[in-house]
Amino acid sequence: MYAMRTLGSVVGTLTLAVIVATQASGNESTTTAIDQPIMIEAESFTAQRNDDLRRWTVIPNNESSSKIPENDQRKQAAEGASNGAYIRLLPDTRVTHADKLIRGENFSPEAGKMAVISYPVEIPKAGRYYVWVRAFSTGSEDNGIHVGIDGEWPEHGQRMQWCEGKNTWRWQCAQRTEKQHCGVPMEIYLDIDAPGKKTIEFSMREDGFTMDQFLLTTDKNYRPE
Numbered sequence: 001m002y003a004m005r006t007l008g009s010v011v012g013t014l015t016l017a018v019i020v021a022t023q024a025s026g027n028e029s030t031t032t033a034i035d036q037p038i039m040i041e042a043e044s045f046t047a048q049r050n051d052d053l054r055r056w057t058v059i060p061n062n063e064s065s066s067k068i069p070e071n072d073q074r075k076q077a078a079e080g081a082s083n084g085a086y087i088r089l090l091p092d093t094r095v096t097h098a099d100k101l102i103r104g105e106n107f108s109p110e111a112g113k114m115a116v117i118s119y120p121v122e123i124p125k126a127g128r129y130y131v132w133v134r135a136f137s138t139g140s141e142d143n144g145i146h147v148g149i150d151g152e153w154p155e156h157g158q159r160m161q162w163c164e165g166k167n168t169w170r171w172q173c174a175q176r177t178e179k180q181h182c183g184v185p186m187e188i189y190l191d192i193d194a195p196g197k198k199t200i201e202f203s204m205r206e207d208g209f210t211m212d213q214f215l216l217t218t219d220k221n222y223r224p225e
């Protein structure tokens with residue numbers, strides 16, 4: 001009799017545990033739904049400014065594709081691009097380290113100065129949004145960009161950097177620093193203090209930068225595929 005009561009108690013406890021677990025996972029899935037990353041195609045930008053020397057070009061289009069040599073690996077990149085298109089900052093006059101660096105022409109260390117593109121984005125809640133970009137880099141002089149919001153260019157949006165995975169599409173969220181030229185992971189983010197419509201902007205750091213998509217997430221542990 002005592003054993004039966006104990007068993008009953010254990011079963012009861014287990015049942016309660018299952019209900020609590022179900023409720024917990026229910027809450028978790030609700031939270032996850034809200035925290036889904038905001039994904040945006042790079043080619044969907046709605047405006048471009050300060051673009052007299054360098055300009056973002058949507059690829060493929062007939063004009064730009066005809067200018068890319070057949071053996072250029074970027075020629076094949078479109079096949080791996082989301083939505084069948086990507087953007088590239090052209091012309092690209094500094095391709096290797098040996099090519100002359102000209103500030104304000106093929107290199108812009110200051111954020112928000114050259115080739116600024118805009119994306120209106122509805123932000124659901126205030127928070128710290130990590131910015132990931134899917135980029136295609138072929139060398140050491142086409143792998144940097146800046147990100148800003150509503151005309152502001154905060155420190156943690158500056159000098160997004162890629163090193164690994166040349167000639168492939170690569171998601172990255174890392175900031176180049178004096179000590180780490182390849183970038184410190186998860187140091188690229190925008191702090192947004194209120195929900196509503198915002199304008200996310202990118203500007204040139206290095207010409208030739210090639211970009212397929214970007215995403216915003218409040219989850220520091222989120223990793224794109």
Ligand SMILES: [Ca+2]
Pocket residue numbers: 092093094095106141142206207208209
């Ligand atoms: Ca370049």
Ligand SMILES: [Ca+2]
Pocket residue numbers: 041042043081082083084085086211212213
């Ligand atoms: Ca795309």
